[in-house]
Amino acid sequence: MAAIIDIKGITKTFGGFRALDGVDLQVAEGEIVVIIGPSGSGKSTLIRCINQLEEHDDGTITVDGHAVQKGADLTAIRTELGMVFQSFNLFPHLSVLRNVALAPVRVRGLSWPDAEARARKLLERVGLRDHIEKYPAQLSGGQQQRVGIARALAMEPKVLLFDEPTSALDPEMVGEVLDVIQQLAKTGVTMIVVTHEMGFARKAANRVVFMDAGRIVEQGPPDTLFDAPRDERLRNFLNAVLSH
């Protein structure tokens, strides 16, 4: 089966800092890939290059057969990629329902009633049926992030990108968001998740990718990676995150 995301040799530098140093990654349709690694290892930059929130310097990225590059039809590519942000980035001036319904209307051309019906269904699925008319500021962090997930889903993307979706949450809210993501993982949608939640990685991932210093150092099924890490950097990293 062809990879739905095919990344070959991409590099990215910020000033003098090499954030990505020749990364190759293929993701098959329906696969759940979890990316782990220390801060500054390039995990977020990697998934932000996929939908071109960052422009990569060299290398190629293909999403569902479309080349992702300068001058490409980014709208077509971005509509296939749903993104969930660390800091939620909900639109504060729009109600929860509008946050979710907006892009289907503006980008997919749905009518407002159709888009709102779809939004209602999704918000119900993430457990927010009673908060539809509220504004983001009236919700807890965990609820906001679930709106963020519903907003990404409303475009019916082929791939979901999660950029540290629980890192900005209070500890007691991490679980409710991870539950939603795990539910989604069972629906067969392709997902790339950058996270520090090792328990989640072990449970939900088909493949775990460990990055360090802008490169993919080791990857494999979660059990292999967590129980029999080969690379010393991965062992150190796991020791540091799992020791407390």
Next chain:
Amino acid sequence: MSFFDAFLNWDVFVQTLPLLVSGLTITISLGLCAIVLGLAGGLLLALLRLYGPMPLRQIAIGYIDIFRAIPLLVLLVVIYYALPFAGLRLTPFTSATLALSFVSAAYSAEIFRAGIEGVPKGQFEAARALGLSAYRRMSDIILPQAVKLVIPPITSNSINVFKDTALASVVAMPDLLKQATQAQALSANPTPLISAALIYIALLLPLVRLVGIFERRLAAKGR
């Protein structure tokens, strides 16, 4: 002559009131035209300055700098008295509207730019990630938030534009101030001038208060 006979003479006030009212109508229409055009021009300039292609961006920067440097009165006199030599003869109203909105657009542009830059980066990213077009990103996501941020300075600027309409009396515009001076000459009494001053204050004082309220409300949100 008592103080009241001189400065707050009821008979003079009643006699000259129609003149003042006609002047007030003109002042208000001039103020509104200049404010609306200035805001529209300012928004356009801000967008050009931030996102325009290179030559347009430079032109926007040049415009904004020049029109913030030129004294409004000088611009007004140039438009009304100098342009006719180039074959362009404008009415006092058009001249005043143009001068006021040209300058107001330059100031508004800087205010809007600050507002757009004050919207968190994550909002731009979320809008892009959803595939919204550049136009939709601005109209649906960024501008509603940016405008909310700049309501106090925009109101403040609008008050200034409104006050500056009084300069139009220099180019023979029969605005409130001009009519008041006229009425003073006719009645040989300064009451119309005092009345005009009070009318300006009555119109603008509530707006000045409003700016304070907006500012406090924005600060309380603590964004």
